[in-house]
Amino acid sequence: MQGVGFRPAVYRHALACGVAGFVRNDPRGVTVDVEGEESAVAAFFADLAANAPGRSEIVRVTRRRLPPKGYRCFTVDASDTRGDVRVHLPPDLAVCEACLREMRDPADRRYRYPFINCVDCGPRFTIVTALPYDRANTSMNGFTMCDECAAEYHDPSDRRFHAQPIACPVCGPRLKLLDPSGLQGPTDDAALARAWEIIGEGGIVAVKGLGGFHLACDALDERAVARLRERKTRPDQAVAVMFRDLRELQTRLPVSQTEAVELLSGAAPIVVVDGNLGEGISPDTGTTGVFLPYTPLHHLLLEPFSALVMTSANRRDEPLALDDAEVSALLGPVADAVLTHDRPIVRRCDDPVVRMAGSRRRFLRRARGFVPEPVRIGAGSPVVLAVGAELKSTFCLVSHGEAYVSQHIGELRDHKTYVHFGEEITRWKETLGLEPLAVAHDLHPAYLSTRYAHECGAPEIFGVQHHHAHVASVMAECGLVGLVLGVALDGTGYGPDGTIWGGEFLLADRRDYRRVARFKPYPLPGGDAAVVEPWRMALSIAVEEDLPWRPDRREASRSSAVERLLRSGPGCPLTSSAGRLFDGAAAMLGLCDRAGYEAQAAIRLEAVADPSERGGYPHALDRGKTPWALDFGPAFQDMAEAVVCGAAVAQTAGRFQNTVVAGVAETCLTLCDEYGIGDVVLSGGVFQNRTVLEGLDRALHDAGLAVHSNAAVPANDGGVSLGQAAVACSRMEAAACV
Numbered sequence: 001m002q003g004v005g006f007r008p009a010v011y012r013h014a015l016a017c018g019v020a021g022f023v024r025n026d027p028r029g030v031t032v033d034v035e036g037e038e039s040a041v042a043a044f045f046a047d048l049a050a051n052a053p054g055r056s057e058i059v060r061v062t063r064r065r066l067p068p069k070g071y072r073c074f075t076v077d078a079s080d081t082r083g084d085v086r087v088h089l090p091p092d093l094a095v096c097e098a099c100l101r102e103m104r105d106p107a108d109r110r111y112r113y114p115f116i117n118c119v120d121c122g123p124r125f126t127i128v129t130a131l132p133y134d135r136a137n138t139s140m141n142g143f144t145m146c147d148e149c150a151a152e153y154h155d156p157s158d159r160r161f162h163a164q165p166i167a168c169p170v171c172g173p174r175l176k177l178l179d180p181s182g183l184q185g186p187t188d189d190a191a192l193a194r195a196w197e198i199i200g201e202g203g204i205v206a207v208k209g210l211g212g213f214h215l216a217c218d219a220l221d222e223r224a225v226a227r228l229r230e231r232k233t234r235p236d237q238a239v240a241v242m243f244r245d246l247r248e249l250q251t252r253l254p255v256s257q258t259e260a261v262e263l264l265s266g267a268a269p270i271v272v273v274d275g276n277l278g279e280g281i282s283p284d285t286g287t288t289g290v291f292l293p294y295t296p297l298h299h300l301l302l303e304p305f306s307a308l309v310m311t312s313a314n315r316r317d318e319p320l321a322l323d324d325a326e327v328s329a330l331l332g333p334v335a336d337a338v339l340t341h342d343r344p345i346v347r348r349c350d351d352p353v354v355r356m357a358g359s360r361r362r363f364l365r366r367a368r369g370f371v372p373e374p375v376r377i378g379a380g381s382p383v384v385l386a387v388g389a390e391l392k393s394t395f396c397l398v399s400h401g402e403a404y405v406s407q408h409i410g411e412l413r414d415h416k417t418y419v420h421f422g423e424e425i426t427r428w429k430e431t432l433g434l435e436p437l438a439v440a441h442d443l444h445p446a447y448l449s450t451r452y453a454h455e456c457g458a459p460e461i462f463g464v465q466h467h468h469a470h471v472a473s474v475m476a477e478c479g480l481v482g483l484v485l486g487v488a489l490d491g492t493g494y495g496p497d498g499t500i501w502g503g504e505f506l507l508a509d510r511r512d513y514r515r516v517a518r519f520k521p522y523p524l525p526g527g528d529a530a531v532v533e534p535w536r537m538a539l540s541i542a543v544e545e546d547l548p549w550r551p552d553r554r555e556a557s558r559s560s561a562v563e564r565l566l567r568s569g570p571g572c573p574l575t576s577s578a579g580r581l582f583d584g585a586a587a588m589l590g591l592c593d594r595a596g597y598e599a600q601a602a603i604r605l606e607a608v609a610d611p612s613e614r615g616g617y618p619h620a621l622d623r624g625k626t627p628w629a630l631d632f633g634p635a636f637q638d639m640a641e642a643v644v645c646g647a648a649v650a651q652t653a654g655r656f657q658n659t660v661v662a663g664v665a666e667t668c669l670t671l672c673d674e675y676g677i678g679d680v681v682l683s684g685g686v687f688q689n690r691t692v693l694e695g696l697d698r699a700l701h702d703a704g705l706a707v708h709s710n711a712a713v714p715a716n717d718g719g720v721s722l723g724q725a726a727v728a729c730s731r732m733e734a735a736a737c738v
């Protein structure tokens with residue numbers, strides 16, 4: 001992959017081994033021709049992998065013996081840009097140690113320069129306008145290299161050889177500060193100093209990053225954090241905190257070895273770690289999203305601070321602000337100043353969010369630093385576009401078995417986000433040079449992504465059931481092709497029977513599925529209203545199961561109206577959703593009456609649950625007719641009694657989670673036995689609950705089953721596009737075989 005310094009590394013290695021020849025990028029990867037003494041050539045190949053730069057990945061090496069050509073030296077050839085250029089689109093990389101050392105060296109010509117970069121680091125994906133990845137095809141093309149930069153750029157022995165965003169204070173981008181009126185204030189170091197002052201006084205500064213702007217304030221200043229929340233009208237959702245360095249972070253929160261590795265990686269994601277910095281940072285959980293500076297500007301900005309809140313600068317559900325004009329709209333109402341610069345952002349890209357499960361990375365949001373690296377799904381089909389779901393939207397383009405899953409796009413119901421979605425699909429198609437022959441979409445007729453699929457004019461179109469797509473996303477990333485038992489525990493997905501699915505057991509391959517079991521369905525009073533107001537779901541379960549529980553007095557009048565609605569029937573679609581079951585349990589425990597963001601009730605339930613609790617409640621598996629029904633009614637009987645008796649919430653929540661794990665595990669074992677299946681696939685948003693994922697993984701594994709779950713894409717709806725693509729590829733292959 002270009003942009004990771006592979007050719008210069010090969011060049012240096014060749015010189016060290018004393019061989020002649022050349023290295024060049026070609027459409028399939030890298031070609032190296034070496035000539036020399038037998039032992040020198042052998043030494044070259046023996047240590048090639050060990051000398052490859054850290055960010056490169058050698059997938060396969062093919063060697064051929066050729067007649068000698070009589071090379072006299074070793075050279076780096078200009079890129080061969082003919083044909084397939086996709087291998088050369090790299091993700092953004094966090095600033096490297098070598099660049100940071102230079103930035104802190106008063107004798108260096110890039111001393112304190114906020115845009116220092118090299119072949120091992122810097123912006124990539126977010127500044128690319130077209131392929132091949134050359135300076136002319138990036139937003140750096142407006143900057144003419146000075147003589148010194150040009151010399152470094154053209155010198156194969158220099159660590160900035162072909163570093164496309166190469167820049168210095170003489171020729172590169174410059175920092176500037178916009179004051180609340182939007183007028184330009186100080187520039188360069190003075191701009192930085194003013195930003196420090198504003199943040200130091202408890203203010204909020206919008207800061208231009210790689211894929212958008214952040215809103216920054218002092219994370220240890222409670223009043224500043226409260227003001228940020230108030231201004232962003234985001235009372236409940238956690239905000240991410242960027243620490244000055246790992247040591248500073250470790251003085252405040254425990255960080256495991258694998259979490260540290262992840263934080264320091266080139267992708268520099270937000271890592272959700274255990275421990276809480278206070279109400280203002282993560283109001284609902286005992287965890288905190290933390291990350292480390294990943295641009296030189298971040299390092300400079302954090303110099304006088306231990307930690308800054310760095311949350312994306314957008315209006316609720318809208319896409320990230322991209323340029324000064326967009327961010328200026330946030331000035332005054334939200335930000336006190338804007339710290340910006342003149343290197344344009346080509347593509348919006350949020351920070352990625354991960355959580356470590358042992359040594360495994362689980363994505364909550366896949367974005368900067370990871371895109372556009374493809375997921376290899378091993379299907380040799382024509383080009384397919386999959387448009388994803390609606391919340392946490394992503395799309396996916398597949399070609400030659402490589403699935404390019406887009407960055408997190410967001411909530412499509414917001415008009416601006418939908419426009420961004422369409423623009424980004426067009427841009428990806430152009431950049432990758434792919435024109436889809438087929439498009440895959442969710443079955444939900446009202447999703448805007450579905451509308452997009454019908455209007456985009458692709459020759460073939462495939463509707464893919466939401467939970468089949470979840471299951472197929474795991475099959476695709478794990479290379480599973482045979483029959484599996486797919487368990488999709490999720491919020492909301494359109495079922496072809498007109499009900500809302502979300503607690504599903506599917507006998508599935510990549511092409512098709514059969515629904516063999518599901519959670520016992522309950523009416524969803526008021527449809528979407530019940531998603532926002534979890535007490536409605538609790539009431540629905542209470543009425544259905546005849547429980548001694550009703551919502552508290554505040555909701556009394558609305559509650560009786562909803563109860564009448566439930567008893568009369570219409571207006572209450574049935575749902576087998578696992579997410580709604582968690583909503584119901586959380587509301588019954590008094591944890592969440594109104595959800596301020598998606599899955600808030602479930603997140604609170606997981607947060608309060610006692611992790612040492614081993615007890616559980618009864619459940620039942622009704623095998624009377626297909627699909628079987630996994631019935632948690634008996635559990636809710638006991639829970640309602642526990643609540644009425646004033647049992648400890650931590651204990652009841654813990655037991656509820658254990659009950660879900662036990663019920664799902666038993667259903668899996670029975671189904672695997674019934675159908676002779678050895679592979680179980682787990683996907684869907686509920687698997688972001690660590691207790692449920694780990695508990696189920698352990699239970700099924702202990703029973704001798706192979707358990708698979710998402711690692712390359714999120715288990716939530718951010719992974720749906722990959723699954724849709726896999727299903728469409730498989731259907732097209734099957735059609736081609738007939």
Ligand SMILES: [Zn+2]
Binds near residue numbers: 095119
């Ligand atoms: Zn560097």
Ligand SMILES: [Zn+2]
Binds near residue numbers: 150167168170171172
């Ligand atoms: Zn320069």
Ligand SMILES: [Zn+2]
Binds near residue numbers: 466490491685717720
């Ligand atoms: Zn889903």
